[in-house]
Amino acid sequence: MKKLEYDVVVVGGRVGGSTASLFASKSDVDVLMIEKRQEIGSPVQCAEGVTYNTFETLEIKPSERYIRSRIKGAYINAPDGRRIKYDGDIAEGMVIDRKIFDKELAIESAKAGTDIMVKTTAKDLIIKDQKVCGVIAKHLGETIEISADVVIAADGIESNMARLAGIETHHNPDLICSCAQYEMVGMDVDPGVLEFYFGEKIAPGGYLWIFPKGDGIANVGVGIRSSVETAINYLNKYVSDLDATPVELNIGGVPVSGPIDKTYTDGFLVVGDAAGQVDPITGGGIHPTISCARIAGEIAAEAVQNNDYSSEFLKSYHKKWRDEIGETLDQSVKYRRMADKLNDNDMNALAEFIETQDLEAISKISVLKFVGKHPNLMKLLTELL
Ligand SMILES: Cc1cc2nc3c(=O)[nH]c(=O)nc-3n(C[C@H](O)[C@H](O)[C@H](O)COP(=O)(O)OP(=O)(O)OC[C@H]3O[C@@H](n4cnc5c(N)ncnc54)[C@H](O)[C@@H]3O)c2cc1C
Secondary structure (H helix, E strand, O other): OEEEEEEEEEEOOOHHHHHHHHHHHHOOOOEEEEOOOOOOOOOOOOOOEEEOHHHHHHOOOOOOOOEEEEOOEEEEEOOOOOEEEEOOHHHOEEEEOHHHHHHHHHHHHHHOOOEEEOOEEEEEEEEEOOEEEEEEEEEOOEEEEEEEEEEEEOOOOOOOHHHHOOOOOOOOHHHEEEEEEEEEEOOOOOOOEEEEEOOOOOOOOOEEEEEEOOOOEEEEEEEEOOOOOOHHHHHHHHHOOOOOEEEEEEEEEEEOOOOOOOOEEOOEEEOHHHHOOOOOOOOOOHHHHHHHHHHHHHHHHHHHHHOOOOHHHHHHHHHHHHHHHHHHHHHHHHHHHHHHOOOHHHHHHHHHHHHHOOHHHOOHHHHHHHHHOOHHHHHHHHHHO
16 A cells, blocks of 8 residues: 655645645645545635635735625625615625635645645544544545644535544534525626525525626525525526526535534644534635634644644644634524524514614614514524623
């Protein structure tokens, strides 16, 4: 059997893997990243919306090669058709071409010294005396034993690396948003505005999005939970009324359970979707993944330099990412649980309230008066407080 030796092996070559390997390689350790697909970044499983701070975390200037549109606003569309302007952070970003971005990120990592093997699937972990010591991979029919001091799993929602390492990954099927998306041509949309649509008929337990990519092109997708119908059925229903045509279909799942409880063990770290590091309200995982993967790469390199791969040392990865984004993700889990209880009437009532109020000058009394008329919302507000 072919044998390779590295300080760090990263499994998965999209944003989590490339970021972890980039920051480990920057710290001057020997890194190999393996990706099971033949091309990094393809197929896309993403609406491709990113916030500007993603590039600050990466310390990379965003490139015109992958920026498709700059976003200056967003609209939330309630089930009854009311349109509410939304100014949160997601409305200050860009829609990118992830096929180009993901590959360029891998190229950055390679330039920093990472070796990359595509069409190489991690099949198993090598575990000795309860420490992860590498992976068994398959490349074009050949089995390869890759020894490493630290393995970083960035293998996405379908991850089995973390489970093999004995880490509990609680992706309960009810807490996975199943998504379908077309890239559509001929869309009559504002190139700087994101659109979100809510409602039982359009996207039960989730939402429908339209993310513009310029030149009349847009990603039109649906994410749903708890439905007997599939996401693609909801998507097809919606696009059948559009005078536009698809050029690409993407299917994928988003974990909305919140992060897993433990993201390290002896010789092993897990990042990104595989660790549930995704905002459970928006489903946005690019920036949380990159933030955590950067920390994982840096800590893995420190472990190599200190010759200490123990769980005790590697838990500083868990502590650091928790300090950076743990509270925000926990808060989002709480809001997602509340949002799960909203029905169409509640959403319409909320939209009407927001539409008719000056939100900057809103008083406690007007909120209480409003929820007083809507028992379900009153119950939710009480739970929140
Ligand atoms: C439909 C959809 C829309 C989304 N829209 C957005 C959005 O607009 N904005 C946003 O911020 N987030 C969005 N997300 C979430 C975002 O795409 C993910 O959070 C992010 O890509 C996670 O990155 P990752 O590197 O952890 O995992 P992934 O992107 O899933 O990458 C995992 C990689 O590991 C590889 N792999 C898996 N198993 C193995 C193995 N055994 N051996 C080798 N390689 C392996 C896979 O081939 C893949 O390339 C969306 C997700 C979906 C599904």
